[in-house]
Amino acid sequence: MTDHELIWRIAGGSGDGIASTSTNFAKALMRSGLHVFTHRHYPSRIRGGHTYTEIRASEEPVKSRGDGYNFLLALGDSFARNPKENAYYGNEEAKPLYENLDELREGGVIVYDSGLLDTSEIENFDERVEENDWHVYDIDLRSLAREKGREVMRNTAGVGVTCAIADIDPEWIEELMRDAMPEKILEPNLEILEEAYELVQAEFDADAPDVTVPTGEHDEEQVLVSGSDAIAYGSFDAGCRFIAGYPMTPWTEVFTIMSQNLPEVGGISEQVEDEIAAAALAIGASHAGVKAMSGSSGGGFALMSEPLGLAEMSETPLVLLEATRAGPSTGMPTKPEQGDLEHVLYTSQGDSNRVVFAPADPAEAYEQTRTAFEIAYDYQIPSIVIYDQKLSGEYRNIPASFFDREPDPSLGSTLTEEELVDAPHDSSGKYSRFQYDNADSPEGVSPRSIPGQKGGHFLATGNEHMPQGHISEDPDNRVNQMNRRMRKFDGIRAELDEKGNQAHAGPEDADYGIMTFGSMQGTVEEAVGRLNDAGHSVKMLGVSDMMPYPEEEVSAFLESVDECLVVEMNASAQFRGLTQKELGKYGRKLSSLLKYNGNPFEPAEIVDGFETSIVEGGELPGHETKFVPAAGD
Amino acid sequence: MSAFSAIGEEREIDREEFTPGLEPQPTWCPGCGDFGVLKALKQAMPEVGRTPDETLLCTGIGCSGKLNSYFESYGFHTIHGRSLPVARAAKLANPGLEVVAAGGDGDGYGIGGNHFMHTARENHDMTYIVFNNEIFGLTKGQTSPTSPKGHKSKTQPHGSAKDPIRPLSLSLTSGASFIARTAAVNPNQAKDILIEAMEHDGFAHVDFLTQCPTWNKDARQYVPYIDINDSEDYDFDPTNRAEAQEMMRTTEDKLYEGEVLTGVYYRDEERPSYGQEKRQIGEMPETPLAERYFDEDYEWERTHDLFLDKHK
């Protein structure tokens, strides 16, 4: 933790503009030279209810939301009020304040809208304030906003107050507003911002706790992108110009970004009747020679299991996204979990294979989505990017130059008409597309042709088939075709090893290890930093390649440590299970730290978990489960 | 040279081009109506002027789904009920292709019913052939969505309590812009109808009566049939929606009374196809999207240039 960090939480009702305000504020902080990280919490409800976004801003790069926060802006849930009588429904109105007190750090700041919130409705509020040494600003943001503009602009008033307290130059915000707002609402917003800023300076004392953040300058221009942005842009730069889908939170975010951008460049987006159709459309487009994708979240992805197998058997390149949320079934639609890992790895019948990536943050998400396309088209195999609700809505600053890359529209192992002339054909003129004895393709890939190409017609099928594509149950052909399809994994593994998708942190010669995957990586990395600062000897391995599994790299990591804690957001230790299945040993070295209450880990929980389990050899509290070592270990 | 030079190629086309070489011999039972569909389709192709290399035939699963194993063209034998979503995306990706989808009544009206409704509604430019044999053939004779009420099978031992689906009416309500019924017992009518269907610019649905002598005992069940477009007893205008609807209702009632009516029931030449609509509103490129991947001069758009400003 750096000394000067602001973790700002803005809370209110869904529909109160929490998301847009926080994104803008995060951007302003980024522009002022800070590193930012956002964390979003929202209920499955359109209007009202308790929602918040946290922005952590620091001079140093930030990798997680941190533990708790030090600045609360509680707006009051405008949807909890009966608009006619101007009266509260119960004490819902005060929720954005009292629901957020537990995690507010000692010495933190509370700004609340006294025009909408009444602290007398909160039990022991004053005592708690005193106990925790909180500094409270009760400001009638609602009236302030109403006087100059409209009530919804109390967000802006809240940001103005924040600037004054945290000593942030409101210029940064003004500049952003000028960029983003239409003339009509710009003026009142600017006035509200200024008035709120001055009000604090004039009426409140200066001995507030120190939550000020310095401003600086980044070495190069930064952009603020979420995991969903990054995945969409990764697809775009991979040359994907076709998406088909059906909405489901949180996958909808990528689907929306792509749908809004693709038509502008002549790409095609299709919202269709269900997820089976969505994946089947992506297969159809890919078969016809366009880079295509689809995706969903748990329940919708379950429906895709059928077309997923079709893509594999027919060797049609396909990229799918799986944005996991807490399950089973409809589960908790807006809460993160990593419980769909096994679903994504093993769904679909038979010895069905796919390539699975689990990126950790927006930068990795962009990178690995590009790789997912590259592998899918080079090897004619489905590849899946699994991520979760946490990563999808998490914003980070990344240098703009990171995205400054050549697009990759290559269709991979596909022949041109010129090449088709020399390719093998059967007696009726059919291109022998599925050769297993092709000396030119040691990696098991037989290049395809695209409908419309002269001399290229062939039959693709979900049945087992001969080299020409004809359905066959011949045993020798079956074994040859299976072996060839499985052989692709050797080439893929070698390519992925070169890319180095796995993340390492901490001293190389550490005694202990912590392993994790996907979106928990940043949090674990921060925890590992703290553990080493506290005198422990720990290193981290964040695994991104779920299939084919990076056996050698993980083995080497586990060989080098005495014990290893496996951190993941699910109840059945799926990632640990995968590791043991793939490696077939090390069971006794591994213990699990699990969380599945709908909220991601915070670094302190991992520090605690490590100290309790590894250092003290004790039982982990709460969410821990014991794991039976793998057979033969 | 275009990357897809088979598309639009002008030359004499021989129907033998659509027949595979030695392998494979059809696995259909002797007397199966599916042979009639295959024959009609092979005869229709040269007249439509399409070559095997510019044709994509997508099928589902079932005896019917094996159609493209015995037909020489680009083919995608998909999975049960899913031929339509695969086919329509291929057409969007490359509108120059002649796209035909085919499957059984179980495949198309049962498991794939949802896709049927939506593909018709969107009016994709393609031809959809449903082999309607009123039975599940490949899984050995279970009751299908078009089996008559009271139909007994191993899985419906007491006789089906369900009314059969009305495929023509369903198609019209769903939005198909060309609807016809033909029968395998008359490949000549079938050929003409398939030609019309393929030349139609929009979703052309052909309910193709195919007898299944193995599981639906009465192999001659669609004989004699009546061509409503030729018959003096049935006078109606297929471009008139209300008249078409009335005619479909009559046909669907009579089939189960033993009178087989066939012909073109509905034709709407005015309605633009889905691809045209999408192009008009700017949701689809004028030139085939698939072409772009073979065009070395195409300048691929980049995130860095197009979208990053709003994130700064």
Ligand SMILES: Cc1ncc(C[n+]2csc(CCOP(=O)(O)OP(=O)(O)O)c2C)c(N)n1
């Ligand atoms: C998801 C799925 N469910 C069931 C099956 C088994 N199945 C194969 S063919 C078929 C019935 C086909 O009947 P129909 O579509 O009428 O075609 P026909 O064989 O009569 O031509 C079924 C149920 C399957 N292959 N896939």
Ligand code: SF4
């Ligand atoms: S089972 Fe029926 S539909 Fe299938 S091939 Fe035999 S006759 Fe034809």
